[in-house]
Amino acid sequence: LFTYRAMPKKVAYYYDGDCGNYYYGQGHPMKPHRIRMTHNLLLNYGLYRKMEVYRPIPASFEEMTKYHSDEYMLFLKNIRPDNMSESSKQMARFNVGEDCPVFDGVYEFCQLSCGGSLAAACKLNQKQADITINWMGGLHHAKKSEASGFCYANDIVLAILELLKHHQRVLYVDIDIHHGDGVEEAFYTTDRVMTCSFHKYGEYFPGTGDLKDVGADKGRYYSLNFPLRDGIDDESYERIFVPVMQRVMESYQPGAVVLQCGADSLTGDRLGCFNLTLRGHGRCVEFLKKFGVPLMLLGGGGYTIRNVSRCWTYETAVALDTDIANELPYNDYFEYFGPDFKLHISPASMINQNTREYLEKTQIRIFEHLRELPAAPGVQMQPIGD
Amino acid sequence: LFTYRAMPKKVAYYYDGDCGNYYYGQGHPMKPHRIRMTHNLLLNYGLYRKMEVYRPIPASFEEMTKYHSDEYMLFLKNIRPDNMSESSKQMARFNVGEDCPVFDGVYEFCQLSCGGSLAAACKLNQKQADITINWMGGLHHAKKSEASGFCYANDIVLAILELLKHHQRVLYVDIDIHHGDGVEEAFYTTDRVMTCSFHKYGEYFPGTGDLKDVGADKGRYYSLNFPLRDGIDDESYERIFVPVMQRVMESYQPGAVVLQCGADSLTGDRLGCFNLTLRGHGRCVEFLKKFGVPLMLLGGGGYTIRNVSRCWTYETAVALDTDIANELPYNDYFEYFGPDFKLHISPASMINQNTREYLEKTQIRIFEHLRELPAAPGVQMQPIGD
Amino acid sequence: AANLTLLADKGTIRVGNKYQAEIPENVKEEEEDENKENGDALVIDEEAQEDAQEEAQEATSQDGAHRKMALTERERIIFHPKHSLTDQEIDQFLIIARAVGTFSRALDTNSSTRFPTLHMVAAAASRDVTLFHALALLHQAKYDLGQAVRYLCPPCNKDTYPFEAEKATGLHTTSLGGPILCRDQLEEWSTAESNLFEEALEKYGKDFHDMRNDYLPWKSVRDLVEYYYMWKTTNRYQESKKQK
Amino acid sequence: AANLTLLADKGTIRVGNKYQAEIPENVKEEEEDENKENGDALVIDEEAQEDAQEEAQEATSQDGAHRKMALTERERIIFHPKHSLTDQEIDQFLIIARAVGTFSRALDTNSSTRFPTLHMVAAAASRDVTLFHALALLHQAKYDLGQAVRYLCPPCNKDTYPFEAEKATGLHTTSLGGPILCRDQLEEWSTAESNLFEEALEKYGKDFHDMRNDYLPWKSVRDLVEYYYMWKTTNRYQESKKQK
Numbered sequence A, B: 001l002f003t004y005r006a007m008p009k010k011v012a013y014y015y016d017g018d019c020g021n022y023y024y025g026q027g028h029p030m031k032p033h034r035i036r037m038t039h040n041l042l043l044n045y046g047l048y049r050k051m052e053v054y055r056p057i058p059a060s061f062e063e064m065t066k067y068h069s070d071e072y073m074l075f076l077k078n079i080r081p082d083n084m085s086e087s088s089k090q091m092a093r094f095n096v097g098e099d100c101p102v103f104d105g106v107y108e109f110c111q112l113s114c115g116g117s118l119a120a121a122c123k124l125n126q127k128q129a130d131i132t133i134n135w136m137g138g139l140h141h142a143k144k145s146e147a148s149g150f151c152y153a154n155d156i157v158l159a160i161l162e163l164l165k166h167h168q169r170v171l172y173v174d175i176d177i178h179h180g181d182g183v184e185e186a187f188y189t190t191d192r193v194m195t196c197s198f199h200k201y202g203e204y205f206p207g208t209g210d211l212k213d214v215g216a217d218k219g220r221y222y223s224l225n226f227p228l229r230d231g232i233d234d235e236s237y238e239r240i241f242v243p244v245m246q247r248v249m250e251s252y253q254p255g256a257v258v259l260q261c262g263a264d265s266l267t268g269d270r271l272g273c274f275n276l277t278l279r280g281h282g283r284c285v286e287f288l289k290k291f292g293v294p295l296m297l298l299g300g301g302g303y304t305i306r307n308v309s310r311c312w313t314y315e316t317a318v319a320l321d322t323d324i325a326n327e328l329p330y331n332d333y334f335e336y337f338g339p340d341f342k343l344h345i346s347p348a349s350m351i352n353q354n355t356r357e358y359l360e361k362t363q364i365r366i367f368e369h370l371r372e373l374p375a376a377p378g379v380q381m382q383p384i385g386d
Numbered sequence C, D: 001a002a003n004l005t006l007l008a009d010k011g012t013i014r015v016g017n018k019y020q021a022e023i024p025e026n027v028k029e030e031e032e033d034e035n036k037e038n039g040d041a042l043v044i045d046e047e048a049q050e051d052a053q054e055e056a057q058e059a060t061s062q063d064g065a066h067r068k069m070a071l072t073e074r075e076r077i078i079f080h081p082k083h084s085l086t087d088q089e090i091d092q093f094l095i096i097a098r099a100v101g102t103f104s105r106a107l108d109t110n111s112s113t114r115f116p117t118l119h120m121v122a123a124a125a126s127r128d129v130t131l132f133h134a135l136a137l138l139h140q141a142k143y144d145l146g147q148a149v150r151y152l153c154p155p156c157n158k159d160t161y162p163f164e165a166e167k168a169t170g171l172h173t174t175s176l177g178g179p180i181l182c183r184d185q186l187e188e189w190s191t192a193e194s195n196l197f198e199e200a201l202e203k204y205g206k207d208f209h210d211m212r213n214d215y216l217p218w219k220s221v222r223d224l225v226e227y228y229y230m231w232k233t234t235n236r237y238q239e240s241k242k243q244k
């Protein structure tokens, strides 16, 4: 089943068995169940036994209010389906109701997601792992005092704040199809966090992430946005992601990297419009991993859940430097993976509206922004190995 | 299930899984299957795990002819149900045919039985065990060149010959209901083996074992026979066995003791007419064990097989100083032990034809014989403990 | 994530105290590099997780060498790969765990009357919940197969079973004093309950809250959700789809 | 023993070379007492039983102390009590062995179609043959539970299984590469074979020789005998008795 490459990384993986049983509501596309499907697939591929597997301690109120406002968290803590009719004003204020419904255990769900990312950050800070993984996290739209895009508490911001205790510079990379607006906003005015988001832009949620949004104040040029059009494929994505991130790594020289692996950028996503396969998506993990900088992998969007669990399983294998068979192993949710029962998915036959010219022109603009950063130290940063 | 008494003995137990599958023939009362029933009962009582359990190496032709004649063993080795019609003369000569039929694997059966007793003897010689047990052995009627009473090869004689390599004096005790004629005859003229048999006498197989048969030549007074009548019970048996064996142990001071535990002396035996229960029968084992002299326990007769396996299981527990529950544990042959499924059996309501006077008179005669033995050394031999 | 209606939003990045995070000032990186041992890394004796810590700290390999496993206070360890067992040995252990699950179902009257075929029992005993718990027990046993199989078949004594494993996996294994039994919702539900569920699903759709209140109040919403996703892998689901 | 007809015999004890045993002359007892180590006791390296000897010689207890087990050349060791496992641990191991037997029957197509109930499979897996073999494997594993359970579920490789255990118990366990399967005659026989057996028993009585020749030539007489005694514990026997 497995072949090893040289020097596998030490990987710490975070999961709480309860997280798959939260339910956003009938018809809601966000299904925490996909985390459990990923977990079970990891087990049956034998990947589980190759990692350190942890159950994180749920984040406390105090920990979540390191970023979020007390009022917002207090609201989340107390709101329940059976008392929400009395709280319509607050719900409007905190943007809870439609995209972000009140569901049973919503606060606990935030605690698990944030607890996982905080634990993953501590682990990296203490140099006890090379790569940490929390597929329960990556909820990049949540704002300081506002829910947004199915996200209530921003585990990413909390994790980055934790990393900043030990690292002068932290890099955030976001390959969800949606703009990582929550994280960008949280660090929009600081140079200690650089946020880079590759996303569909134009008549698309959340509407932010224009090429010309580069950060403000001390954070100017520390926000990077690569707006994309429908139908981008593995090849085009790699063609922009690799040089851009190569340049970012060289210029910014981060002490730690957080990669949000939103899987709604995959082909066939229920809410997405890109045309990536697991290989193109996973290539981003592979590329960032090679720099040898402490790396955190987080989940995020992803609404065709059989593909989400395929993707995150594959990316766990990438983190572990382990090849896994295309034939899916038997597992509790095997039937979800029919009719082919294969790991890898095929791209759709759709038009890639990202022309070569568009991508090149955008990249040139991005490189111009990057040149505005303070000059990088003499030593060039390079992927290790290969 | 168990309670321990002080200082259990080191017990080595010999068994070959094949031995239960030999079959003397339709209607024949001797059923090697009883050995397997005993073995399975030992397992399920948890006694198996308290002993050293060995599979003996089958005795070789050379080993069996240490006592038996070459012609007789050669005959046994070659006779088969499908060639016996050509050998009627030899069969008559070696007394094979009726009581001792030709059956499939008769020679191998002898090899197992003798192999077990020889191994048990070696073990005692090498002081690697305090007690050795071979329920496959104890076939006391077999003669040097003749089968008799369901016995073909005399494992007891072979074992005693082995013990004589390391011990100046070996004591043989026989509590089968039948006279231990084969062993007595083998050692009738030597003082290095003393044979003591307690048996039904009078119109009963094999017809030998009269009180006045005491041995010949150098062996005079080294054969002891206690003839008994029908219906002897536990109390009467103990009343004679204990003082007689006490006196024998003191006078003879054996280096090793071999006890043939033929179970046809139990109440309800298909061929027997005594009225002993497991307690009376096992009391003999217990009594001899207390002298602390190397002890070998062998099987022998026993034709009500459910009681035979009860008896030998109980006596294994006695050897191990282990109490076992009266409730039988579940085992492969559980159904054989119905309707009560208890370990212990009750005496029958039958007349004990051994009057107190008869037993006392006989014992007095026996003691007279014992006084003819060379004076015992100064130190009195006594049971240890209690 | 994306909004339910897929309509474009007119979001903006806002600047101000109400939007940005407060950045911590002091960076411990440098001192850390100089003196790793005295950094933030926890020392062993945190009371809360004492056992787990100890076990993690001493992952004793078979050759007697001790390897250190550090834990932060933010986690409870379930499994790690720093042991001397081979992949094959872990596979063997997982087969034993399935075997124990099969046997415990045979001893359990509820289970044994429930499965029409032996093959189905073995399949039930091979579900992921059994394997997850087995791996958690293997960790609690410090990767000693002998100790781990003792845990698979604990005597009737609380001291003989590592309840830490249940805390780690969040699973509830069954009562002590025999081979352990790990069951998930798919197996916990009776046929009557499954029928109720399907009836409720017909009526309410996937509104598990109402479904619970009206049909299955003795279950939790989480039980319903877990059951729902498992039920979708079964024949019953296939059949209910055909009927529509 | 006694003669078939219970008639008294007129035996006599005879004297002469043809009747008495030849008594060995030299007695080794005294020297033995002086110097036990140099007596007849075997030293380890007898080729015939090399493996068994070695294993018996080194019954390693858990605390690392080595205890010596001596063997004579007349025996093959199956089990001994000089180990550091408790009775409870052996009970746990025997439950694991039954569990493995249950699971291996679930994987075995022959078995799984054969048993009408799960309880019957567990009963089949709890028969004495399984326990005997498990104890023999425990010995081969030097009373290390971890090694013993590896033996209960050997990989597809002859070096991973102690065939010495089969020599010790005389049992034939099944092919490697999965949980082991120990079956006795009662289980080995098909229903058709059982029917033939009963028909033959009706005709020949317990003349297993003729029964084999005419009805079941692919079985050995020993198989028939073993089966016969086991068959007597079954319902089939009870029913055949009633019919008479």
Ligand SMILES: [Zn+2]
Binding pocket: A176, A177, A178, A262, A264, A300, A301, A302, C001, C002
């Ligand atoms: Zn998204």
Ligand SMILES: [Zn+2]
Binding pocket: B176, B177, B178, B262, B264, B300, B301, B302, D001, D002
């Ligand atoms: Zn007899």
